Amino acid sequence: MxxxxxxxxxxxxxxxxxxxxxxxxxxxxxxxxxxxxxxxxxxxxxxxxxxxxxxxxxxxxxxxxxxxxxxxxxxxxxxxxxxxxxxxxxxxxxxxxxxxxxxxxxxxxxxxxxxxxxxxxxxxxxxxxGVRSTEQISDPIEQLSIETSHPKWLVERWVDQYGIEITKGICYQNLKHLPMSVRVQPIRITRDTAIEELKSRGIQTEISRFSSQGLLITEGNILNDPLFKEGFISVQDQSSMLVAEMMDLSPELAVLDACSAPGGKTTHIAEKIYDKGEVVAYDLHKKKANLVNEKAILLQLNSIQAAQADSRNLGDIHERESFDRILLDAPCSGLGVLRGKPDIKYHKQEQDIFNLRRIQDSLLTSVAPLLKKGGKMVYSTCTIDRHENEEAIKQFLNQNDNFAVDPSFYDELPGFLQNGRGMSEYGLQIFPQQWDTDGFFLTRLVKR
Structure with missing residues (x-):
């Protein structure tokens, strides 16, 4: 240059x-x-x-x-x-x-x-x-805020919700590089074949424990590799892969992905049903919905139909009880993905969390009637704020007695995630420092 x-x-x-x-x-x-x-x-x-x-x-x-x-x-x-x-x-x-x-x-x-x-x-x-030490700052919250470059209101909020030790873990982990992880398209290539092919081109991998399709890239540039460029693998964080894994999917199901862009989870759903069935995907913005369709084409998945719509109004498009499975990967504050998008922590204000929660509540209420009786709905976010996660689910269940957290959700989680920190009666909160992933929340509800 x-x-x-x-x-x-x-x-x-x-x-x-x-x-x-x-x-x-x-x-x-x-x-x-x-x-x-x-x-x-x-x-x-x-x-x-x-x-x-x-x-x-x-x-x-x-x-x-x-x-x-x-x-x-x-x-x-x-x-x-x-x-x-x-x-x-x-x-x-x-x-x-x-x-x-x-x-x-x-x-x-x-x-x-x-x-x-x-x-x-x-x-x-x-x-x-030389470097000016932060040890002279007497307030431990302010010291942690400056030492790890997280706004003070955010550190205070996490300390209130989780205590100082977990908050320290979150803040220091957010300064570390996030490992790159990918998902194989299993209809086109096996994970073992992908490992060998990548190895032959100098890209080293490790198997992910979150998904049978997941790989961690430990060495090499995956974005220049033919397997990525030709749609045999796609980039997705490990905690995000857990979503489709936990939807209890099988071929021929009708699945709704209410907030689908950029399409990582949507295409994973299509792969989990072996592209046999129907994945109806929506996004608020037409351009973003088009991205989902483009991703489906690249990965050679035909079961996905993505379109623009406000998912709060899907009752005008679909009959009640149209879907066997629903994914609501809700718009959120993104406070779990600060390692990859560090600007979020400076642009967000505490009030944004409450504004987003109103949208989350509205979406839950709007898509719930579209689920068949006995059907299952996964709610997920890429944030670690209780107000957007456990508290949103608690309120929804209090207002909808025909829904409950699916008890088998906990049994079907990968063994290493069961009974760990972050588990509650409303779902699973993953912190970034636990497994070196994005911070993430998910739960699975069943309609009685």
Whole structure:
């Protein structure tokens, strides 16, 4: 790449994500594709953007004392400091002097001499004085908040719900890299065959305990491999694979996936019914529903029909008791997937959790009549907030006495998940630190 171009790209992305609420994973993919970056440059750009976002509050704590007398910084200057300090503190392969030089040169291009002097001064102070310890912070919640870069309201909320030790585990795990996991399309390839094929191309794997179709990628770039590009395998987090595994699926069933995009769980359902049956999928946005259909085509699955609809109004489209199985993978705060989408923790407010819960309640109430008697409904979220999970299910069951948590749900869970932490009478909460996965909640209800 041209001189400074990679860091300038990182700076532009961080400013858009941090100030305008852009989605980190979407913008990064677009930038890597647009600039046709090599895998090495793409990896470095990803590392700088995600790493800076992951550690933003701790970095801010490092630079704050050197900026105390400054007027409000322009957003790009603030993000240039953040990404430079991240590289100095966390990227050993990039020397400090190179990071400082590039930051100063970028600030000269984008600003004036006063800004480049400020950038130079702050970064040289940090280079000279080293990392400022958080141990002097007397409030343990605030200390954990800054040390792990989670907003204080969020840390307080988790401590109230789960206690300090589990919260510490969540926060520190969210700073770690999430292992890549994939799911084989078993109608097209066996897991053993996929393992051998990937191995022949230098991609090392481990078997997932969450799904008979799951693999963990321990070495190599799966996204460039023919098995991924040609739809023999698809990327999906292990905890997310548990959803279709726990739907008690068999061929010829009529299945509704009420909130289906981007289609990972939808296509897994179709695979579990051997593509024999009907998977009716909806998403609120037409573009996203189209993504589900595209994924089905790539994986050569014909049982999926995805369309745009607000699932709160599906009673206008389908007769009551039309489906044997329903998946409601509800819109949620996403607080279980902060490792892959670190920007979420800064963009969300506590009120968002309560706003989303109203949508979750409405969706549960709306899709429940579409389930046949004796049918089963899985409710899942990628969050770890009790209000969106156990409390949502508790309220639904209190208002719908013809539904109950399916007792066989607990018996059918993989053995290592049974009777563990996170189990309640309303379902299973998976924390990210337990099995090195996304945080996730799921339960299975049966209609009596």
């Amino acid at each position: 041209a001189k400074y171009q990679l860091r300038e790209s990182a700076l532009e992305l961080l400013t858009r994500i941090g100030e305008e609420g852009g989605y980190s994973h979407v913008l990064l993919d677009q930038e890597i594709s647009k600039r046709q970056l090599s895998s090495k440059d793409g990896a470095l750009l990803t590392e700088i953007v995600y790493g800076t976002l992951q550690n933003k509050l701790k970095i801010d704590y490092q630079i704050h004392s050197y900026l105390a007398k400054q007027k409000k910084l322009k957003p790009w200057v603030k993000w240039l400091l953040y990404m430079s300090v991240y590289q100095m503190l966390y990227l050993e392969r990039v020397p400090d002097h190179a990071v400082i030089h590039e930051a100063v040169e970028i600030s000269k291009i984008k600003g004036h001499k006063g800004i480049s002097s400020l950038v130079n001064g702050v970064l040289r102070n940090i280079q000279r004085n």
